[in-house]
Amino acid sequence: MAITAENILLIGSILLFFSLLAGKTGYKFGVPTLLLFLFVGMIFGSEGMGLQFSNPKTAQFIGVVALCVILFSGGMDTRYEEIKPIAAQGVILATLGVLLTAIFTSAFIYALTRIIPGFDLPLPVCLLLGSIMSSTDSASVFAILRSKGLKLKHNLRPLLELESGSNDPMAYMLTITLIQVIMTTGELKFWKVVLMFFYQMITGGLAGYLLGKLCALLMKKFNIENDSLYPILILAFCFFIYAFTDLVKGNGFLAVYIGGLVIGNSRFVHKKSVKNFFDGLSWLSQIIMFLALGLLVNPSELWPIAGVGLLIGIFMIILARPLAILLSLLPFSRMTMQSRIFTSWVGLRGAVPIIFATYPLVSGVSQANILFNIVFFITILSLLIQGTSIPWVARKLHVSVPQKKTARSEFEMEFSEDIKSAMSEVIVTEESLRFGNRMTEIPLPDKTLVVMVKRGDSFFIPRGGTEIHVGDKLLIISDDEKALRETYENLGLDSDI
Template identity: 40%
Template sequence: MFDGLFNIDYFVLMAALLLIAGVVTAKFSTRLGVPALVLFMLVGMLAGSDGIGFIYFDNANYAQLIGIVALVIILFEGGLQTKWTTVKPVTIPALSLATFGVLITSSVVAAAAKYILDVTWLEAFLFGAIVGSTDAAAVFAGLKGVNLRERLGATLEAESGTNDPMAVFLTISFIQLIMTDQPNYFLLVGSFFWQMGLGLIIGLGLGKFATWAINRINLDSSGLYPVFAMAFALLTYSVTALIGASGLLAVYVAALVLGNAELTYRHSIFRFNEGFAWMMQILMFVILGLLVFPAQLFQLDIVVKGFILSFTLILIARPIAVFLSTIGMKFAIKEKLFLSWAGLRGAVPIVLATFPMISGLENSQLFFNVVFFVVLTSALAQGSTISFLAEKLSLTGMKKETPIHSLELVSIGKANAEVIEVEINEDNPLIGQSLAEITFPKDVLVNAIIRNGNLITPYGESRICSGDILYILVSKQSKNELKQMLNESKISNPTFQKAAE
């Protein structure tokens, strides 16, 4: 009995220490000039059996399970934060990079792996497929705080959010080809369209259904809305994956639908998922760090082969894929160079490297060690220089300003009302009018005005100025009427947040 309690308490203690270490390393990663994901992996390696020996972990099945759940949550958060108006103009180049780009990258790396790792052609293409995609967690984290031109940033984020399914498809397909005596290559084509097409359809459908359900349900606690949204993310992945389609693609598409809809408790859902995604990112990279044994990783043979393959991937395969996949898409040479360098590898290749291990393939341990080394090299070399390269190539845009105001609603019991946050553009016809002059619908009250970061208490003679942010309390019965009025007044992007329950 006491042994069981001790083991549980020890596990909880280790989880707490690892999370604290992860948060602290994330805090100092920017100052050190090292991507946070590298430090997370180093924490795992340090805590493992080849480090100080706190934890012995070598279960690829558990690592894969944790990795996939974490990827679902990270992709969901990334999709929620992605604005469709920003992504829409770059849909074609992003999808081209996510499909043809991954295929070209995998092929070039496979040609190198065939001779460097001394494996069969099918095994070489399996290795190329594993490292063929950029990583959403690494790219999302790497681009935060970088004032990159909107088109470039949107292309990278959309590519990283949609190319994981292609890498997963190729990895599983090559494993099946290796393990099958008489492989059928034609079935792979049909399987590709089934997985991607159905993943897209299910993602759209469940995204719209989740939006409807979240807005219609009346929960007793506002804290349940983010949990409800996260449940739909897990549901979307599992339902899609169980019928043989791309669950990761479905999750990203569903999140894109949710993030661009008028959503009840929108800010609460976003903030919850941002924090949860960080926690899962820490957990995932620490676990992957635990799974690798530094004594095996840093052998001369692995280091030499890893460096050569990293060089091939970063400086040959990725640039070829970018330049070929974006032909005729109006990207300047320096933009293509940046897209080539910003193709970060992260958790996805390491998680995919567990697939051959679980399948019992002959060279699976070799693949895992080399893939881990390639990811480590990519994160260190590319992840730490993204901001520097963007500035040197003059690809930075206007400085992104973070609003200094916030709105937190406190539970005060049942309230049949919602709060709307409205930003007034410089060309808005309401500018210059006083609140008394504006004909609002019934049961509407302007609660607060944020002007230049300062709180203005509204009254009848208060006049609307350009750049004002209004917080308007409205009853559910009058919400649609107010919404119509705001649209007619050309007020930009009113966001709806449900009032306190």
């Protein structure tokens, strides 16, 4: 097939369609959607349907752009009040936890090179492989939790979100530093490595915070007549934060996450639409990124390293990650053992390790292809074992409570975050009409108002004499959550909202 714009769009649209179809199927059965995106890429790749894609530089570029969007969107969705109680734990897990995971994994890999014939990697390359796989991915974790209707206790969700959103910079620093150590002919002084690490982390944090504040300020000052351009403006800032920070030799990934965190917790016009825009763009970025990574790998090259990959993957799941988490969380005595164990189990390897595995390929590190295939294999193993079992583990450890699945809104209305009123949709039952079927006879509190009724396919605004039927859907607005709960009780409905 000739490479033309039309054929590229045709193939791209088909890949996206099959990815979304696979993701929808996986969502039902609790299979990580990211794993399915990888499989779609592998099926359409050079050893599948013959789509040729073998450029690690291009895959790396796609991964960096996608990670910027994903980390920025994750920061925007994180609330200060949610992460404040667990900020210390999250930061320690994202730094010390990653470092310990890298050390334990590297030591095990080096031990394997002394035991398994033919598996010969120098110590610096073993350290590099352990560092590449030291960070976690939370995107598929919470997709599974939502699909299974689970809600985590003990602030575990914000803790895992903070860790996964901020641990990529640590793994990136370890990866880049070790590549420099391997590729440098002369002796690289240890103090320079430590100084470079702290410089990049501090610069990345400061750049993200200051540029995030600048973006929030400009969003308040700018008055763009075309409202649809506001998300584009923030997207431009997302890429600018990464590029500027990288230009001054800071950690761009950390800057992007902190910038998103600062912007997401600021007030500006069209905030809801901006968040919805980035939510959709984040999913698109994940799909494209995993498709590209799936296309890049040759499945036949995974079999020769399957045995080694299986040993390393099981070691990381059973020993390296749990031991690193337990040691990192020792100072926090109030955290329950069940929460610690669950945190250690949610150590999914996702897009980031595979993207980091392209850096040795691009830099020309010896045996880089072996490293890439091992990382890819372990990512699949992690998604299969940990990704599919997270809801079961959460229930067994009693760190989750059942969460009701909410139906799609019929009215498609939502308030600004500045408005403290509560809004809900209720279905009328016979108990709700026990005093009569007119609006004036329905026992509503003074602080609650029915603003719209849906009956069949029609919508209308009710009046005092309007007759309400069983099965009608009411859009109700109350002053606050307390009044809304009272409304549910008066209507004879479950007040657990």
